[in-house]
Amino acid sequence: MSTGNxxxxxxxxxxxxxxxxxxxxxxxVTDEMDLWNTAKNHLAQKDELTPELEQAxxxxxxxxxxxxxxxxxxx
Amino acid sequence: xxxxxxxRLLGTVALLCILSTFSFxxxxxxxxxxxxxxxxxxxxxxxxxxxxAYDVFEAVKKADIDLYPAWKAIDAKSAGxxxxxxxxxxxHERAWLTTARTLTKAYKNNRSADNKATLTTYMVTVTTxxxxxxxxxxxxxxxxxxxx
Numbered sequence: 097m098s099t100g101n102x103x104x105x106x107x108x109x110x111x112x113x114x115x116x117x118x119x120x121x122x123x124x125v126t127d128e129m130d131l132w133n134t135a136k137n138h139l140a141q142k143d144e145l146t147p148e149l150e151q152a153x154x155x156x157x158x159x160x161x162x163x164x165x166x167x168x169x170x171x
Numbered sequence: 172x173x174x175x176x177x178x179r180l181l182g183t184v185a186l187l188c189i190l191s192t193f194s195f196x197x198x199x200x201x202x203x204x205x206x207x208x209x210x211x212x213x214x215x216x217x218x219x220x221x222x223x224a225y226d227v228f229e230a231v232k233k234a235d236i237d238l239y240p241a242w243k244a245i246d247a248k249s250a251g252x253x254x255x256x257x258x259x260x261x262x263h264e265r266a267w268l269t270t271a272r273t274l275t276k277a278y279k280n281n282r283s284a285d286n287k288a289t290l291t292t293y294m295v296t297v298t299t300x301x302x303x304x305x306x307x308x309x310x311x312x313x314x315x316x317x318x319x
Contacts, residue, residue: 139222142207150276
């Protein structure tokens with residue numbers, strides 16, 4: 097009986113943990129996109145990047161090679 | 172009534188004087204060539220060209236993944252040339268953009284004539300690659316347009 101009760105509780109914990117993880121991750125992604133878009137707007141207005149926007153730009157470049165489309169493709 | 176015109180003229184002259192005075196003060200003068208006030212065109216151009224290059228390279232890689240099969244079915248030879256070019260971009264883009272950023276930051280830290288020359292010379296490599304990638308992108312979208 098006790099084992100029957102723990103299973104749903106564990107599932108609920110797991111779901112809760114996943115939701116917390118996603119909730120923690122989403123703002124990071126949003127912040128990164130916002131900074132990148134801000135950097136682009138900044139450059140569109142012909143202004144120099146600030147150190148914070150430079151970092152967002154450098155992070156984008158550093159991530160080159162991590163996506164599937166970055167890999168060499170067969171002919 | 173006789174003094175009305177000279178007084179208005181005096182006001183206009185005073186306004187012109189004020190405007191011309193402000194136009195000589197750098198912080199009040201309109202930006203030259205559309206650049207933001209205080210921005211160095213060498214830095215802005217380098218940062219913008221690097222950002223545009225990044226976006227174009229991303230687009231051409233995506234086009235290769237999305238359009239290559241359809242293009243290959245239409246014309247295998249030119250599709251192969253496209254993929255070869257995009258693979259060349261894949262092999263070099265990180266080094267090109269990283270170097271551009273490094274040289275831009277070096278110039279921002281020390282705006283010497285030497286650093287300016289090194290940066291502007293290197294940016295030709297980046298803008299040439301961007302221009303070439305844009306041509307391929309246009310060709311890809313013409314030959315094998317994406318399915319809406």
